[in-house]
Amino acid sequence: MTIQWVAPEQSYRSYLQLHSLFSMLILGAIGIALYLFEVTPINLVPWWVLVLIWLLLTLFFSVFFASRRFLFTAYARTEEAMHLKHGALFRSIRAVPLNRIQHVEYKQAFLERLFGIARLAIYTAGSGGADLTLPGLAPDVAMRFKEELLTTIANEPTEDVDGNE
C-alpha cells in the first residue's frame, strides 16, 4: 500500500516565514536591549557586524529554511492511520493508528487566522505528550477531518475480541 502524501496549504509557507521572522525580531530586540544597557562587549565587535550577522541569519531562516521546512511537511490519511512527516534537517515521520486516538482538537492561533489556516491536534495515550499536530490545514478541511476521525473513534470495535486471548 502506498501512502498518498498531501502538502499543507500554500499560505502555510508564508506563515512559517513570518513566524520565524517574529522569532528573529524578538532576538533582535533582546540584542538591542543588551546593547543599550551596555552588557554586550561592544569594544570587541563593531555593532554593524552584529547587525549584519542578524540580517544574514534572518534571511537564512525566514526565506530559505522556512520554505525548506514547508517542502518537507506533509500529511497522509490512510484507512488505518494518520501520518505526518516534518523537519528539514532532522526529518521525522510519525504514524498514529486511528484506533489509538484519544481525542482530537481543532486549533487556530491569531497568526494562523490571518493566513486562513488551522491546526488539528491528535492525542494518544503515548507518554510525554508526544502527539500529532497537522499544521497548515484549510479550516474546513481541518473541521471535516475532526468529524471523520471522531466518527471513526466512536465506531471502533474494541474489547469484544479481548476475551478469547
Next chain:
Amino acid sequence: MSELAWQRTPLLTMAFFFFRQIKQLVTNLSNLLPAFLGIFVAVKNNIWLLYIFIGGYVVFIIINAILQQRFYWYAIADDAVHVKTGVLNRQHLTLKYERIQQAEIHQTWYFRPFGLTLLNVDSAGSAGKEVMIPGLSLERAHYLRQQMLETQTQAPQTSGAPTTPAEEPGFRQHFSTAEIIRAGIIDNKLFVLLALLLYPAGQFDVFDNYIEPWLDQHLSWFSQDTAWLLVVLIFVVPILVLFILAIVVSLVLFHDLTVTIEGDRFQARSGAFTIRTLSFRYPKLQAVRIRRNLRARLLNRSVLKVSQLQPRQSAGQPSAQQFMLPVVAPALLATLREYLRLPNATDVHWQRLSTLALLKPSLWVAVLTPGALAFAYFALELEQYSFIFAGGLWLVLQVYFTLRWYNYRYTFASTSREQWFAVRRGVIGRSENWYPRHKIQQIDVVQGPWLRMLGFHHLILHTAAGSETIKYLPSEKALELQRDWTHAIASSHRRWM
C-alpha cells in the same frame, strides 16, 4: 439513580489525614528548603521562634486532620464511587467502576490493630485521579474492590472466563528472608540515604564544628602513620551503617513478600507493619522491565517491574503503585517470564547494532581528546603526564562507548500468544525492557543529517508506559517496520488500556 448514601469515615481516620500531611512535608522537603533557610536565619538569634514554628505546625496539622475527617464524605453506588472532600475548596469526585485501573488495599500500620484499611483507587484518563478511601473495614474493602474490578472485567469474562482459569493454575511463591536481604543489597536506597544525610551534614559543618575538636581531644595518640585508620573510620563506617540500614528498610518493606498469580491477575503482598498489596491484570500490562545492577549481577538476581498505564502526571516519578519484585532468582524469573508470556531467555535472538553506530561517539571522543590534552598541559600543568591523562581519558571513554554499543541489543520476539519488542542495554548494570507490540500508541522514524549520510533511521515507539528508541536501523527496514506495525496495530482490536 437512587439517592446516594453519604457516609463519614471512622474517627480514627484522622490519623490518616495527620500522617498524610506529614508525608507531604517530607516529600516536599527539598522544595521547602528556602523556607527552612529563612526560618533558620530568623531562629538563629532567638530560639523561642523555633518552638513557635514547630508548635504552630503541629497545631495546624492536628486541626487540619480533624477538619479533613469531618469534611470527608463518600458514597458507594452500584456503578460508581462518589467522594466529597475539602474544607475550603470543596471537591466532588465521581469515579466510574469501569474506568478504574487499579484498586489496592493497603493495611497501614496505624489502621492494622483496629482491623481497618485504606483503599487506593486509580483511574485511567489524562488527569489520573487517585482516590483514597481511608478507614474501611477489611471485609468491606475487599468487597468493594471485588465489586470495582468485577464491573471492569465483565467484558472479557462473558466470552473467555471459562478457559482462562483452567489453563493456568494458581501460582504462589513466598520469598525467604535471605532473599529479602539480597533485595536490600541490590536496592539503591543506600545512595539515596547517603545523599539525604550528606546534604544537611554539609550545611551545618558537622565535621569542622564537632568531629574535629572531638578528635583533637580524644585521639591525640594518633600518629601520622595511623592517619589512614582515621580516614577509614570516617568514611567506611557510616557507609557500612547506611548499608545495613538499607537492608533493614528492605526487610521492613518486603517482609513476608508473596507473589501470587491467579488467572490473569498478578499480586505481590508484603510488609512488616504496613501491608502493601500491588497487583495488575495481564490485559493491562504495558511494559515489563527487568533490571540488574552490578550488585544484582554479582548475586545473580534481577529486579522485575511491570508498568501499567501511568497517568501523565506521575509519569516522571516511579509510582508507588507499580508492580515490583525486588529480587528474582533465575528459576523464578523463568517461571514469571512464562506467566508474562515472554519468550524464553534462551530463545530470544538479540540483534546488534551496525558497526557504523559506533562511528559518531568514537569521532567525538577523538576530536575532544586533543582538547583534553591541551587542558591538562596548560591549565593543570601536568607536563609530561598530560599525555597519559589525555590518553587514559580517551581509552576509558572509547571502551565505555564500545561496551555500550556492544551491549545494546534489540529484538522483535513473539510467542504464540503475544508479540513483543524489546531493548536491552547497559554497560555495568543491565536492563531489559519488553513491550507488547499491540500496545504501541505512535511510531516515529527519525533521521538527522548524520543518519542520512549513513543511511539509517531511528525507530521511536511510544507506548503508554514510556517511549523506546531502536537506534540505527537500516532506512528501508525502519520504514517497512513502521508501515507493517501500523497496519498490524490498526487491524488489531485487542484492548490496549
